[in-house]
Amino acid sequence: MERSYEKKIEVRWSDVDHNQHVRHSAYYDFGAHVRIRFFQDLGYDGKDFQNLGLGPIIFQEQCSFIKELSLYDTIRVNFLRGEISDDGARWTLYHEIFNSQDKKAAHIKLSGAWMDMLKRKLTVPPDDFAKGFKSLPLGTDFVYK
Numbered sequence: 001m002e003r004s005y006e007k008k009i010e011v012r013w014s015d016v017d018h019n020q021h022v023r024h025s026a027y028y029d030f031g032a033h034v035r036i037r038f039f040q041d042l043g044y045d046g047k048d049f050q051n052l053g054l055g056p057i058i059f060q061e062q063c064s065f066i067k068e069l070s071l072y073d074t075i076r077v078n079f080l081r082g083e084i085s086d087d088g089a090r091w092t093l094y095h096e097i098f099n100s101q102d103k104k105a106a107h108i109k110l111s112g113a114w115m116d117m118l119k120r121k122l123t124v125p126p127d128d129f130a131k132g133f134k135s136l137p138l139g140t141d142f143v144y145k
Helices: 026-042 044-054 127-132
Strands: 005-011 054-065 075-076 080-085 090-098 104-116 121-123
Touching: 005 026, 005 054, 026 054, 026 075, 026 090, 044 054, 080 127
Parallel strands: none
Antiparallel strands: 005 075, 054 104, 075 090, 080 090, 090 104, 104 121
């Protein structure tokens, strides 16, 4: 069964550039924060990954910037799945970022895999983790209209 996963985040001073725009890299940071919290909520925190010798690697990450975010806005960032291999080893994931008016402000797509940090080779995650990953709602690519 798919379950929705999202977090609210306040845009901080450190997320803004000298033009008072949210830095492009901050959008990626928002997505990463939500992904790591998802892993933690599945029962896998940084220590667990370290003990397993497992880590996520990103092959590609792209963001479509749609609407501006503002300093001190409380934004909503969700986490959606794309294609995930049967064993959960390789994946495409999405984040949608909504501004404080609940308008979609950005769409992030990333693809990656799990790495055995000792062997430095791709590997599969634990079964329960892969199952949790696959429980995310299905996302889609973003297309400008």
